[in-house]
Amino acid sequence: MTILSFENVNFSRGKNKILSQINWTVETGENWAILGLNGSGKSSLIKLIMAENWKTSGNLEVLGTRFGTDEIPALRKKIAIVGSFIAERFSLQMRAENLVYTGKFNSSMLYQPFSDAQLYEARQFMIQVGAGELIGRIYGTLSQGEKQLLLIARSLMLTPELLILDEATNGLDLLAKEKLLLHLHQISKLKQAPALLYITHHPDEITSDFDKLLLLRAGKIFQAGDKNDLLTEKTLTEFYDFPIQVEKINEKYFVIPKQ
Ligand SMILES: Nc1ncnc2c1ncn2[C@@H]1O[C@H](COP(=O)(O)OP(=O)(O)OP(=O)(O)O)[C@@H](O)[C@H]1O
Numbered sequence: 001m002t003i004l005s006f007e008n009v010n011f012s013r014g015k016n017k018i019l020s021q022i023n024w025t026v027e028t029g030e031n032w033a034i035l036g037l038n039g040s041g042k043s044s045l046i047k048l049i050m051a052e053n054w055k056t057s058g059n060l061e062v063l064g065t066r067f068g069t070d071e072i073p074a075l076r077k078k079i080a081i082v083g084s085f086i087a088e089r090f091s092l093q094m095r096a097e098n099l100v101y102t103g104k105f106n107s108s109m110l111y112q113p114f115s116d117a118q119l120y121e122a123r124q125f126m127i128q129v130g131a132g133e134l135i136g137r138i139y140g141t142l143s144q145g146e147k148q149l150l151l152i153a154r155s156l157m158l159t160p161e162l163l164i165l166d167e168a169t170n171g172l173d174l175l176a177k178e179k180l181l182l183h184l185h186q187i188s189k190l191k192q193a194p195a196l197l198y199i200t201h202h203p204d205e206i207t208s209d210f211d212k213l214l215l216l217r218a219g220k221i222f223q224a225g226d227k228n229d230l231l232t233e234k235t236l237t238e239f240y241d242f243p244i245q246v247e248k249i250n251e252k253y254f255v256i257p258k259q
Contacts, residue, residue: 001028003195009058018044019219031196033206036216042199063161077106080155083166087147092140097122099139099150103157125153130179144171163194185209203255215239
């Protein structure tokens with residue numbers, strides 16, 4: 001099945017052309033990482049997928065839903081996202097496990113009454129991602145890294161078909177970051193594993209679970225394809241328009257700007 005299909009997609013705001021001529025396909029079984037400098041259009045791309053933004057022209061299909069024809073709320077229920085874009089939507093007064101439980105409905109609030117027993121699953125996921133100590137805590141009092149952990153637990157509540165991680169390791173310490181990457185590895189091995197989209201500024205986080213890479217520059221696809229073909233000094237030097245050194249250590253790529 002095709003997870004994402006972008007055909008000549010453009011997205012503008014006023015006179016500002018934010019994404020131009022995006023042609024990109026994600027098939028089942030592929031996990032993609034996305035690299036791009038600040039302002040290159042990564043979040044805008046994600047918002048198109050989530051139907052938060054509306055393409056200006058072109059054809060976009062997400063999980064079989066063609067935009068403009070099919071039901072958007074049903075589509076959103078199949079997509080989980082971890083990132084600041086969603087983190088800002090929750091009430092700061094919300095209890096940690098209640099926030100995780102909202103993942104079941106993929107909304108930022110709980111509209112229906114629920115019992116304490118129903119929060120059991122939410123608490124289990126918190127424990128699973130190493131956030132057990134946060135049970136009972138109030139969202140607004142948590143550190144940035146703790147908030148990210150809650151969002152990761154939340155994304156597991158609903159079995160998504162597409163899991164988007166938008167700079168998900170922001171604010172996580174060294175060990176918490178490794179733990180998150182390990183979780184992703186476990187998720188990628190599930191029988192009903194969602195397709196993963198991993199947006200990052202740090203190539204060393206693009207683990208062996210990600211075989212594909214999209215390089216986005218100034219709203220355009222610079223290159224898209226097999227990660228191992230693109231994470232080279234030649235391609236990255238052209239991409240960043242700056243001399244780049246690439247070191248591969250234990251299957252991790254370290255990208256270092258040359259002085
Ligand atoms: N609603 C909007 N109106 C006008 N310009 C916008 C709007 N949303 C985004 N932009 C512009 O589009 C460009 C791409 O923004 P976007 O947030 O998608 O980049 P990004 O790659 O996610 O950046 P970062 O790495 O800094 O998060 C930026 O120049 C931004 O200022």
